[in-house]
Amino acid sequence: MSVRALPRAAARVLLLPAALIALWWWAAAASDSFYLTDPGTIAATFAQVWVSERFAADVLPSVGLLLTGYALAAALGIGMGVPLGLSPRLRAFAEPVLEFLRAVPPPVLVPLLILLVGLDASMRAAVIVSGCVWPVLLNTVEGVRAVDPVLADTCRVYGVRGRRRLTVLVLRSASPQIAAGLRQALSIAIILMVISEMFASSSGLGFAIVQFQRGFAIPEMWSGIVLLGLLGVVLSVVFARAERRALAWHRGLRAASRGE
Amino acid sequence: MLDVNGLRKTYRGQGREVEAVRDLTFGLGEGELACLVGPSGCGKTTLLKCVSGLMRPTAGTVALDGRPVDGPPPDMAVVFQEYGRSLFPWLTVRGNVELPLKEKRLPKARRRELVEESLEAVGLAHAASLHPWELSGGMQQRVAIARAIAYEPRVLLMDEPFAAVDAQTRADLEDLIRGLWKRFSMTVLFVTHDIDEAVYLGERVIVLSSSPTVVQDDVRVDLPEERDQLTTRSAPRFAELRALVYREIQNAKNGDGGAGRTGAAGGPAGTDGPDREPTATGGAR
Ligand SMILES: Nc1ncnc2c1ncn2[C@@H]1O[C@H](COP(=O)(O)OP(=O)(O)OP(=O)(O)O)[C@@H](O)[C@H]1O
Ligand SMILES: [Mg+2]
Numbered sequence: 001m002s003v004r005a006l007p008r009a010a011a012r013v014l015l016l017p018a019a020l021i022a023l024w025w026w027a028a029a030a031s032d033s034f035y036l037t038d039p040g041t042i043a044a045t046f047a048q049v050w051v052s053e054r055f056a057a058d059v060l061p062s063v064g065l066l067l068t069g070y071a072l073a074a075a076l077g078i079g080m081g082v083p084l085g086l087s088p089r090l091r092a093f094a095e096p097v098l099e100f101l102r103a104v105p106p107p108v109l110v111p112l113l114i115l116l117v118g119l120d121a122s123m124r125a126a127v128i129v130s131g132c133v134w135p136v137l138l139n140t141v142e143g144v145r146a147v148d149p150v151l152a153d154t155c156r157v158y159g160v161r162g163r164r165r166l167t168v169l170v171l172r173s174a175s176p177q178i179a180a181g182l183r184q185a186l187s188i189a190i191i192l193m194v195i196s197e198m199f200a201s202s203s204g205l206g207f208a209i210v211q212f213q214r215g216f217a218i219p220e221m222w223s224g225i226v227l228l229g230l231l232g233v234v235l236s237v238v239f240a241r242a243e244r245r246a247l248a249w250h251r252g253l254r255a256a257s258r259g260e
Numbered sequence: 261m262l263d264v265n266g267l268r269k270t271y272r273g274q275g276r277e278v279e280a281v282r283d284l285t286f287g288l289g290e291g292e293l294a295c296l297v298g299p300s301g302c303g304k305t306t307l308l309k310c311v312s313g314l315m316r317p318t319a320g321t322v323a324l325d326g327r328p329v330d331g332p333p334p335d336m337a338v339v340f341q342e343y344g345r346s347l348f349p350w351l352t353v354r355g356n357v358e359l360p361l362k363e364k365r366l367p368k369a370r371r372r373e374l375v376e377e378s379l380e381a382v383g384l385a386h387a388a389s390l391h392p393w394e395l396s397g398g399m400q401q402r403v404a405i406a407r408a409i410a411y412e413p414r415v416l417l418m419d420e421p422f423a424a425v426d427a428q429t430r431a432d433l434e435d436l437i438r439g440l441w442k443r444f445s446m447t448v449l450f451v452t453h454d455i456d457e458a459v460y461l462g463e464r465v466i467v468l469s470s471s472p473t474v475v476q477d478d479v480r481v482d483l484p485e486e487r488d489q490l491t492t493r494s495a496p497r498f499a500e501l502r503a504l505v506y507r508e509i510q511n512a513k514n515g516d517g518g519a520g521r522t523g524a525a526g527g528p529a530g531t532d533g534p535d536r537e538p539t540a541t542g543g544a545r
Contacts, residue, residue, distance in 0.1 A: 150345040153314050156331070157338045158360035158411065168359065172350045249350040249391055256393040 037219045046223040054208070062193060062205040063231070065121060069128025070189045074182060076129065077136025081178075082170060084137075085144025102138070106131030106192055110199045124196040124204075131192045132185040139181025143174025176250045179243050186239055190232050205231075261447055262288040262311070262415065266320035269306050280306040282472035284320070293441050293448040295458035297505065298468030298476075299513055304451045305341055307468075308417050311449065312338050324415070337413035339421045341451075343404040347392040353379070354388040357407045364411070378410035381436055383429070398425035405433065409440055415447045422457070431489050434461055438487060455509065459483075459501045460492060467505060469512040477508045 021039050028038035037045075050059065084091050109130050113123050147170060155161070155169050171178075197206025205228060212221035244251075267284040270277055281303040288294055298304050309315040311322050313329040313336075322329040324336075332338075337360075340346040347356050354375055361371040379385045382402040392400050401424050408416060418437075422430045438461060441448050452458050458465045462481050469476040481501055483492060492498055 148345055150340055150342045151348065153309075153338075153340065154346045156314060157312060157336065158407075159332070159334060159363045160359060161363075164363060168348065168351075172348070175350075249393075252391060253349045253393045 035218055037222050041219050042222045042226060045219040046226060049220050049223050050227055058203055058205055058208045059227070061121075061203055062197065065124055065197075065204065066128065066189055066193045069125040069193070070132055070185065072125065073129045073132035073185055073189070074136055077133045077181065077185070078140050078171075078178060081137045081140025082144055082166070082174075085141040085174070086170070091141070098137070102134045106188070107195050110196060114200050124193070124201065127196040128189050128192045131188050135184035135188070136178070136181040139177045139184075140174060143177030144170055146177070147173045176247055179247060183236075183239060183243075186235060187232070190228070190235070194228065261290040261292075261325060262449070263323045263326075264307075264311065264320070265323070267307065267310055267317050267322065268319040269303070269310060269315070270318045279472055281310075281317075283474050284468075286466055286475055286478060288447055288449060291445040291447055292464065293438070293450070293462055294464040294466055295462035296449060296451045296466045296468065297453070297455060297458045297509065298473070299470045299509065300453070302468045302470050302512075303473040304468065305419055308338070308419050308449070308451060312336060312417055314338075333415070335411075335413050336415040336417065337408035337411045339401075339404050339408050339416075339418040341419040341423075343401040343421070343424070344392070344397065346404055347400055349391060349393055352389050352391055353384065353395070353403050356392065356403055357410050360407065360411045374410040374412070375406075378406040381409065381440075382406045382433070398429060401425060402429075402433070412444065413446060415449075416441075417449050417451075419451045420453060421450075422452070422454075430457075435487075435489065437461065442485075455502055455505050456493070459498060459505060460487060460489075465501075465505055467508040467512060476512045477505075479505055479508070 025038050025040070028036045084094060106127060110127055113126050113130075116123075151169060151173065155165050160168060193204075194206035194209070197204035198210045201207040205224060209221055209224035209228075212218075212224060264287065265285050267281060268279075269281045270279045284307060296304055296307070306315070310317045311329070313322070313332045316330075324333050348359070351359065357375045357378060358371055361374060366374070375388070376385065379388055382405055384399060384402055384406060387395060387399065387403075392403060395403065401421060405418075405421055408418070422433055425433065434457065437448070437450070440446065450458075450461060452461075459481055464481060465479045467476040467479065468474070479501065483495065483497060483501070
């Protein structure tokens with residue numbers, strides 16, 4: 001991209017958000033609803049509310065919770081997905097149960113987990129894990145099952161087995177699919193983090209938003225929603241970066257087979 | 261050294277049965293270089309998979325050094341027909357060649373030496389840090405060959421390894437294989453479609469019939485051991501052998517001769533042609 005093209009690219013990216021904010025502004029000005037706050041007020045409130053000790057009290061624990069639950073779900077999903085993908089017998093054995101558990105919507109587990117685990121952070125992490133583990137698990141199983149038989153034969157011929165087979169063949173060839181599962185799980189993790197904090201917490205982003213809403217602190221409530229949106233954007237950008245690095249070979253392979 | 265006895269393979273699937281190989285018996289002596297030719301779909305790949313222990317035969321046995329093969333034996337290398345799919349796309353060319361050596365627990369310096377030597381031998385020293393998908397089909401095939409020879413196998417199985425390379429590279433690779441074979445006294449079983457290549461390369465050409473597959477003929481190539489692309493290929497004996505193999509393949513396609521010679525691989529059959537050598541199992545036990 002040349003230097004001259006830069007402003008044009010920035011304009012392309014920012015045009016739609018700017019238009020939407022303008023529309024919102026106009027709608028807020030035209031309406032006399034108490035609940036529709038204009039973007040200017042939200043921005044001012046945002047700085048006031050979140051650039052304060054609230055950041056350490058509510059935002060950081062939320063992000064910590066999110067990452068803990070997500071990491072646990074990733075480890076669990078990959079850890080269980082690999083043996084399930086490798087063994088048809090294990091798969092036949094576990095499949096009905098997995099299908100059932102996957103069909104249960106994770107938020108309904110919140111009341112149950114409050115009873116079982118209690119009201120603390122481990123319960124909220126458990127909610128996140130219970131929802132995020134499925135896309136990771138199912139994608140890992142599919143990815144591991146799809147290992148190219150010629151590569152598997154190559155490993156057998158050259159005596160590549162055990163841990164090296166797992167890392168060089170199985171995990172690597174399943175990695176594009178595992179990444180797809182992890183990406184789905186990330187958005188689920190954010191949703192479940194907020195829900196679990198709304199239901200059962202005395203701190204955190206979800207808790208703060210509900211509190212503002214109950215206290216009719218409407219601009220503050222809106223600013224919390226905006227913060228959640230920003231958090232989602234940042235996480236998905238970080239994820240995309242990591243994926244680009246780890247799966248560079250996959251993009252190259254796909255481009256090569258498309259004849260580019 | 262390598263004995264294939266009464267090998268049969270029937271594929272089962274979706275209520276259909278495909279008899280890929282009916283009854284194959286032949287042996288390879290230690291250090292022998294044999295080429296396997298046969299019409300497309302006659303079961304050459306199937307045979308190679310059974311020999312390498314990747315697949316269980318339906319009946320019959322494969323034995324290496326007298327021991328039955330029931331899994332890939334150590335120090336056997338295979339170059340697969342699907343060479344492109346046999347390379348790890350997430351490893352570089354160097355990584356692909358080095359991987360089996362790591363599993364062999366060779367020290368790092370030795371691994372590096374072998375990788376460099378073998379890539380040099382196939383003319384890919386400059387491509388060591390590229391990924392397989394950045395290479396042409398012929399280059400990928402040469403990586404697969406480099407990986408096999410870096411492994412320093414005692415037995416080398418190759419399934420149409422030169423199918424995707426140009427004529428010049430192909431000639432170079434043929435000489436490379438013969439050179440390596442002599443240097444390391446490997447036992448080589450080389451599958452090809454190309455009759456000229458089979459005669460030029462092999463000490464022996466095993467001709468398979470079309471399905472139902474048996475050994476159609478087993479021709480000893482009595483060309484001098486020192487071969488040269490120009491003089492060997494223009495020698496009268498080369499032309500005779502090539503005509504002989506060609507005729508056998510024609511017979512195989514028309515379905516004659518195969519049945520009469522089913523058991524011929526082991527015995528002195530095929531005495532009906534003036535230029536036919538007595539079929540022999542080439543020093544096999
Ligand atoms: N996995 C399989 N399932 C069912 N049938 C198979 C399978 N693999 C091969 N066959 C059949 O077995 C026969 C022999 O196949 P094989 O691949 O061994 O032939 P080939 O001699 O290597 O052919 P080519 O020269 O074209 O590579 C064919 O008729 C093929 O359709
Ligand atoms: Mg084949």
